[in-house]
Amino acid sequence: MSEHRILKLFFFACLGVFVLHFTMTLLHNTPEKYLTPRMESYSHLWCYPTFHQGWALFAPEPQSKHKRMEMRYYGPSGWSEWYRAEHICMDQHIRYRVTHYSKLCHVTQNTVYHLWMAVDHFDQQDRPAEQFYPQNMGYGIAMVLAENYAHHFLPEMEVHTLQIRLILEDPFELQDPEVIHFPTKTLMDGPE
Structure with a gap:
């Protein structure tokens, strides 16, 4: 594989992650009445670990309730x-x-x-x-x-x-x- 092709692949992978993250964040912040339960569950799976610190990466004792x-x-x-x-x-x-x-x-x-x-x-x-x-x-x-x-x-x-x-x-x-x-x-x- 050429270096140009690797850079292109890396660029599109980063762009894909960015678009996915932006879309999931947008869905997470959209009022519930505009979302289907399936869309809500997907955005919940993506955003809860990232934004609500349930996995304690930066917080020594995250809120558990x-x-x-x-x-x-x-x-x-x-x-x-x-x-x-x-x-x-x-x-x-x-x-x-x-x-x-x-x-x-x-x-x-x-x-x-x-x-x-x-x-x-x-x-x-x-x-x-x-x-x-x-x-x-x-x-x-x-x-x-x-x-x-x-x-x-x-x-x-x-x-x-x-x-x-x-x-x-x-x-x-x-x-x-x-x-x-x-x-x-x-x-x-x-x-x-």
Whole structure:
């Protein structure tokens, strides 16, 4: 093989990898409603190991679970459905871009981190959850956030009691999500 042919082959191989990478990245960032499940699975296989560091090339201890906080409220009409904390502020942020809602999304992420640290500390001690969590900062922050969300985003609902839970999901969806429930908090007179 001539040197010119090898260079040409190398050039087209690099171009092919570039086009493949660009296409898969574009598919990965495309909204799900525009993709078929097959296209989504191909882009997922290409982009997840590359961009989400599940294989720990640069990260010493990569995140092994996606964490999210959900909350629900008890009022005169009973328990509400579970609300995802980040969806509440993210919907408002998308609707009104030049407002404080983007900061609320960061607050929610930090709250989930502190709540996860509370779970980690709870696992290292021997007190029951009803004694441990009310004295823990992460749980306290999460309850204050849930209460503020109720007053700010659900003003028409009279809230007596609130409950939070932490959902731990496998990023590769190989396992069912783990749900950690926390003790309820009564805000005013009402049943728990």
